[in-house]
Amino acid sequence: MSKKLKVINQGKCVGCEMCVLESQQQLKTAGLEGSYIRILRDLNDGTKFVVNVDPRVEELNIKRVVKSCPKEVFLEVEEDGA
Ligand code: SF4
Numbered sequence: 001m002s003k004k005l006k007v008i009n010q011g012k013c014v015g016c017e018m019c020v021l022e023s024q025q026q027l028k029t030a031g032l033e034g035s036y037i038r039i040l041r042d043l044n045d046g047t048k049f050v051v052n053v054d055p056r057v058e059e060l061n062i063k064r065v066v067k068s069c070p071k072e073v074f075l076e077v078e079e080d081g082a
Contacts, residue, residue: 001078002039007053013051038051063076
């Protein structure tokens, strides 16, 4: 069983980038380079955001990423590696 980070409430994202910060802290990087999560403005609706997650996010402590989001955008799911 492997843990995966799933985006379940993208519509609730407010673009605060706390998840990006948490990802960077875990990777010990700063700046957007190397971040496994990116928050982009929705080009069709400027008030909304698109949450972009790199599959390598599984290398991180997913629980902490889930907790970092104040809007409960993420969910930790278990999937077997098949
Ligand atoms: S922490 Fe949650 S609300 Fe904030 S940018 Fe990330 S997904 Fe969006």
